[in-house]
């Protein structure tokens with residue numbers, strides 16, 4: 457989005473659309489996963505997946521360990537100072553890989569590998585090497601595979617970057633959040649800019665194909681002036697992609713967020729102003745907005761895919777690859793296999809117990825109905841490509857879009873009259889204004905949301 461095309465947003469409009477809503481990293485969202493989907497159901501999904509030997513897989517590995525707790529954190533983490541504390545977990549991870557691989561004797565090709573956390577680079581080089589060897593013993597990384605991991609620059613060293621590149625990683629995401637010392641102090645994450653730049657530059661020198669930076673807006677003490685300095689510094693570093701996440705303040709789910717004094721966080725209008733700064737800054741630097749909170753350089757494959765409306769999304773983020781089935785390993789990891797989502801147990805002890813008993817660690821999940829799949833397609837198209845083609849939906853799902861989604865289209869009409877959506881008959885397109893409220897644009901197509909109790913907090917706010 458260029459600076460010229462940035463729409464004006466009034467305080468009244470912001471107030472009306474700032475409501476709780478999902479981020480749609482999946483549809484149905486994880487809130488709908490239930491206990492009737494367990495290890496047996498996951499095993500059956502893996503067995504079905506094995507019947508497609510030529511389709512490549514995506515693999516996600518959750519490494520939950522961190523040295524200290526950032527107060528804004530929304531991830532599943534285990535805080536440990538001693539890095540060798542990860543050893544028993546890695547033993548189970550290796551066993552889980554073997555358990556899963558037993559269900560996939562014919563299907564081993566991998567197009568996406570991602571280590572997330574927590575802090576994957578919390579692991580010693582020896583442990584990372586062992587884990588990588590186990591993965592490649594059981595699965596085959598395709599030559600064009602995206603091999604990615606998340607890095608905390610505070611825990612990284614230049615030699616660790618060299619090691620990871622040598623191991624075969626070609627993409628890296630670095631958590632930055634905000635370079636302002638006062639903000640860092642307030643969120644218990646001291647990470648000087650010079651430290652991040654040293655790791656970033658090393659990754660560049662070592663030829664990582666894609667280097668991503670993660671920022672967060674809505675943190676305590678952030679102001680437009682201070683956040684602008686962070687944005688300028690990030691543009692100067694020149695990452696290939698940038699994620700600018702809205703801080704999800706959900707203390708009922710993440711009690712450690714109670715350490716944040718609510719009055720120190722920017723209120724709705726001020727928070728929105730921070731995101732506008734990001735839009736302006738990355739737009740002026742030539743980046744293209746991808747989905748609700750990502751930016752990519754002009755030549756990036758995501759930018760090219762957006763022009764063809766071919767950006768996709770899975771739990772590893774936005775992608776242009778036909779990723780097919782995604783298998784999640786480790787505690788809390790989420791998978792997406794053969795029309796079902798599944799999530800592993802959330803506690804370390806439960807994870808050890810399941811793996812030690814020779815069971816898959818699936819705790820809950822959901823088998824998608826045809827209705828879910830059609831709605832997932834519509835929501836993903838809106839969230840990733842800012843447009844959905846009714847005729848494509850008709851063709852893929854054998855339905856009549858206008859009749860099937862009549863109540864949803866009636867609800868969408870309000871957004872059309874706000875100037876957020878244009879209904880051009882064979883294309884429903886989100887305008888630059890609507891992109892700022894893309895979660896709200898997708899929400900009418902969420903069948904489950906209609907049934908929620910609006911007084912019970914579930915989701916973070918959309919602004």
Ligand code: SF4
Pocket residue numbers: 521522524525526528529530531533573574575608631
């Ligand atoms: S380093 Fe990342 S995962 Fe770990 S506590 Fe901080 S934000 Fe959470």
